[in-house]
Amino acid sequence: MSSGLSQRLKAISSLVQKNYTSVWDICCDHGKLGLEILKRDKCEKLFLVDCVESIMANLKYLQSEQVDVICKDGAFIDNLGSNSLVCICGVGGEEMIHILEGLELRNDLRDTDFILSPHNQAYKVRSYLRSRGLNKLSEHLITDRSWTYEVLFVGHQYNEEVSEIGEELYLNSCDTSLKHLKKITKHYHNTKETIASKYSALLTKLT
Numbered sequence: 018m019s020s021g022l023s024q025r026l027k028a029i030s031s032l033v034q035k036n037y038t039s040v041w042d043i044c045c046d047h048g049k050l051g052l053e054i055l056k057r058d059k060c061e062k063l064f065l066v067d068c069v070e071s072i073m074a075n076l077k078y079l080q081s082e083q084v085d086v087i088c089k090d091g092a093f094i095d096n097l098g099s100n101s102l103v104c105i106c107g108v109g110g111e112e113m114i115h116i117l118e119g120l121e122l123r124n125d126l127r128d129t130d131f132i133l134s135p136h137n138q139a140y141k142v143r144s145y146l147r148s149r150g151l152n153k154l155s156e157h158l159i160t161d162r163s164w165t166y167e168v169l170f171v172g173h174q175y176n177e178e179v180s181e182i183g184e185e186l187y188l189n190s191c192d193t194s195l196k197h198l199k200k201i202t203k204h205y206h207n208t209k210e211t212i213a214s215k216y217s218a219l220l221t222k223l224t
């Protein structure tokens with residue numbers, strides 16, 4: 018396992034400013050995001066969660082007083098506890114919604130923060146967050162090599178509603194953000210998703 022932290026994970030970790038009782042890195046795979054947050058001293062306890070047994074077997078050596086290594090579908094976690102941060106990064110939008118639905122069902126999320134970075138169909142995640150009253154603290158576009166990722170920092174305790182397609186992400190109209198907007202607009206046109214017209218309208222407005 019390489020120990021290097023990607024630009025993407027470094028940038029996501031840097032969004033964590035406050036100190037949490039628990040940080041849950043759900044869909045952790047290598048666990049690097051959670052471990053970086055722990056290294057930055059932003060939590061008392063880190064939970065590394067992934068549903069693949071072989072992945073978690075490789076992380077077992079990290080089990081300690083400060084780190085719990087859990088092999089489980091993230092949707093079934095029922096002990097998040099208060100003052101928690103949940104990170105779900107690097108999975109598709111539909112899988113992320115499945116996990117969020119499960120967490121909502123099984124936990125009191127009133128003071129839980131979430132850092133979410135779906136690798137596709139972010140608009141579906143946005144729609145879910147809007148329907149659940151999970152509001153925005155901040156949102157970001159993070160570019161690492163040739164890939165650009167949407168990252169949402171949300172929670173029930175914030176006041177600003179998440180927007181349908183994340184217009185704010187593109188307002189600076191820099192080359193990278195416009196390139197990303199063009200790419201996803203083309204993608205949603207190709208897949209004939211109705212949201213494509215909203216991305217097209219934004220692109221027209223900005224170019």
Ligand SMILES: C[S@@+](CC[C@H](N)C(=O)[O-])C[C@H]1O[C@@H](n2cnc3c(N)ncnc32)[C@H](O)[C@@H]1O
Nearest residue numbers: 044045046066067068069089090091106107112
């Ligand atoms: C591409 S990795 C992302 C790793 C890391 N979060 C990152 O952003 O680099 C996706 C991981 O999500 C895990 N996963 C997918 N669905 C899951 C679920 N419902 N519960 C727990 N883990 C899940 C997969 O096993 C895989 O290891």
